[in-house]
Structure formats: structure tokens, C-alpha cells
Amino acid sequence: MAKDVAILGVGMHPWGKWGKNFVEYGIKACQDALKDAGVAWKDIQFISGADTVRCGYPGYVAGATFAQALGWSGARVASSYAACASGATAMNTARAQILAGFCDVALVVGADTTPKGFLAPTAGERRDDPDWLRFRLLGATNPTYFAFYARRRMDLYGATDRDFAKVKVKNSKHGLHNPNARYRKEVTEDEVLASPMVSDPLRLLEICATSDGGAAVVLSSMEYARKRTTKPITIAAISTVTPKYPNTIIEMPNFATDSAAVASAPEVAFRDSIAGAAYEEAGVGPEDVSLAEVYDLSSALELDWYENIGLCTPGDAERLLNDGATTLGGRVPVNPSGGLSCFGEAVPAQAIAQVCELVWQLRGQANGRQVQNAKVGITVNQGLFGHGSSVIVRR
């Protein structure tokens, strides 16, 4: 408990393609989070921005960009880039400031705009950039990597197209009443299976879209929180681990895995280690978890995460799904928000948005998608180039 920080407030800008500047999305999320926390912007001592890299200069200095938009207040500032894990890294930066006693209350924000279609590498001839080269030499889009994992599930565990489709069906139902979700439409298995093939075996409705969006949280010390509420929601752990060498599962944007010929593969693979570090820090285990928000870049990838966060043993995710355990009303609902399936991806906002959902769930404010009596929630996410991200929240 000594390492807990409180989440006093949360806020979001709805996901979608709104055609605005990313600052607008972030400011709306900040204003909502501040209001929810009952804290004035001028009282925020530290602002932690999650960077976006596709919006030019201000995106790289997100913390100060949002601070200027909210009105220069003299607050301390940081900006973090960790691809999809940027939000968790920004939260961790704020948490460390609070735990170190450098500040009492901090605002964390991430927001993004995305182009239509595939996420593409930065323009120009960039022959020393692996992200550029994977497109040039291989045509290895992001869904290419998601499809590798999906195909492996089929081969190793007998997963079927229908199993993958069921994940999408579940999440589409979960997101129906979420006011921040971009897609609020129920889909059937047959609709999923009839959607165009993108990267075999993954279909259009099984791959997360790119979206605009923003999310923010107000964090504080426990002492600061207790002056305002008797039952603060707390962050019990934030994991930002990197892989251990040799990382033997192929990952974006790499051409190859590390070789295990000399140094043998670590006992715990990277994706397992992300949640593992969070559980260890929080002193809880998968059996304590009431719900999870996992990074469903594809429907099949959600099944991998069930195993990576310890909800079941490897190969058992399809059974867990088909038994209804991960559906609202089941033992451990996964992606009650609707997940990326309903939101799409707004890179620096994503990991923060996952935490917002946990807070609404733990407070009993998730109207239309409430997990009954939720006590402990976990998020998990993975940022390009080896950024782990997992947050454990409890009440």
C-alpha cells in the first residue's frame, strides 16, 4: 500500500475520426478529468504528457503543449514517448514524482489524431529505419504481425475463425452503451466472417481501426486524496518492463527475433512478463482480478492476452471465451469498454483510456456495461520497440 497513488479523476474525448487537432482532444479529456477530480488546473503541480509523433513539433512535447493550452501555470512538466505504451509511461512518470514526494497532484494526458488506413512509417527514404524497411522490403504491415500470432493459435491450439469472430462479437456487445466508443453496433459471427480478408486469417472487422481520441487522469498522493474522498481508487502497480534477451517471439517492426542459439530464451516471455511485473508490484495475482482491459489490436490477439495475464493457461483461451467467462456477467469480463475493437487506436491515449475504464468500473459508474462488484482491474498493452505496459487499479 505504501506505493499506492490515488486516481482522483478521469476523462476522455470520444474516439472517432473528428478531424480536429490532437490538442483539442487532450484538453477536453483534461477538463473532464479535473472536474471529476474536483481539482482546479492551477492547483496541478505536475503535468505528464504522452507524446504523439504524427502531429509535428507539439506532439513531441505533449506535456508543455497541453500546459500552454490549459494556460501556463508554472507546473512542472514531462513528455513521454513509448508508442502504444506512452500513456502508461506518462502515468508512471507522474506516479514516481508523487511517490518521491516531489508533488502531491499531477495531470496525465494523451491524445492523438491518425491518418486513414494502415499506420505507415515516417515519410522519406529512411534506409536505416527498421520501421521503414519492413514496409519496403517485406510489405509487413501491422496486421501482418497480428496475423502471424493468429495463425500460430490455429496451429498450436486448434483455434478457429469462429473463435476469433466471437471475440469481436463479444466486444461489440460490450461497447454498445459506451459513450466514448467509436463503434457502437452489434455484429454477428457471420458478419465478421463475411467481412473482407485483410491479413489471413484476420478479417476487416477483427482488426482495430486507427482513430482520434484523448484520455486523461488526475493522480495524487494518498494523503492528498484522503482530504477529498474516503474511498479513493488507487493505482497499485504500473509495469513498464522491456523484454529480456533473447526475445524469441517476432515483434513489430523487427525482421527477426533474437537468436536463442547462445543465450537460452528467458523463463518468462516478454508478453507474460508485462503483467507479471504488475502483479508482483501490486501483491495480487490473476485470481484477484475482477476485470481486464487488454490490447485487442486483433480479435485473436485478445486471446493471447488472456494467457499472458494469467487468466488461463496457454491454449485455454478459446475455452475461457466460449464458456462466457470473459463476457460481461462472466467470471472475469475482458474489455467491458468494448476494447480497441469498439474504440480503434489513438496511440498515446490508449493506455490512459484503459485506466479510465477501470476507474469507472471500480466506482460502479460504467452504465450499461458495469462489471458487478469490481474490486481489482488490470490493463495490459504493448508499445512498439519493446515497451511493456500494465496498470493494476483497485478500490
Next chain:
Amino acid sequence: MGKTQVPAIEGWFTTEAQARLLGSRCKKCRSYFFPKEALFCRNPGCAGTEFEEVPLSRTGKVWSFTTNHYQPPAPYVSPDPFVPYTVAAVELAQEQMVVLGQVAAGVDPKSLRVGMNVELVLETLYQDDKAEYLVWKWKPVNG
């Protein structure tokens, strides 16, 4: 006469008949790297800074594969009209490393299986007015 054939990227593979990918190996701990590592050994238990170039195994087993049905963004150079293409992740036994590559033209993706033996071939990835640009691809052995 065909156009000049040049590698789409310099120094990543040989262009002889039995083409090989070129990796590097740490002189100290003997770890393999692809693409080549030339500065610092990435094995955290090793402080090696000297590397030798090594050809990698030219055969391996399919770890996974996928066929992309949508045209990817640049810098992929797409034929017009776009043609779906297959990418495979292939496990090299000796190096204990998985290496990606497109699958050779004309291979029916339906004939691919995880665990299948494949070998390295060179094919044209794209061309312009000046040259054909070669890249390595994976092809089923005897396929």
C-alpha cells in the same frame, strides 16, 4: 535483355545462385544477429564490440505466415494493379532465430503449413526504369 538486377538493400544477402542472408556474429559470445549488429553485442551478459559477418542457414521451418489482401502504404512498392502477397516467419534451426521474408511468387498460400520446410531464393521485389531490385524470399523445399 533484362534490366540490371541489384539488391533492394545492400549487404543483407548474397546474390549467388544459392543465396544466403548475411547476419553478424559476436566474436565474444558467438550470438547471431540479423540484420547485422556491428556496434555493441545485444546479449546483456556480453560486452562484445567485435563482429564477423556470417551467412545464415538457407533453409528453415515455417513458424507462421499470412497473405495480405490490402495494398500496404509506401514505402512498399506495389505492382499496379495490386497483387496480394504472402509473408512468412521462418525458424532457422542452427541460429534458433525466426526471420521474416515474403513467400516466393507462384506459391499457393493454401499449400503452406506451419512447420513446413522452406528455402531461401532471390526474386525481384519491384522495378523502375533503371533496374530490378532483388530481395530474399522463402519458397517451400521442392515446391
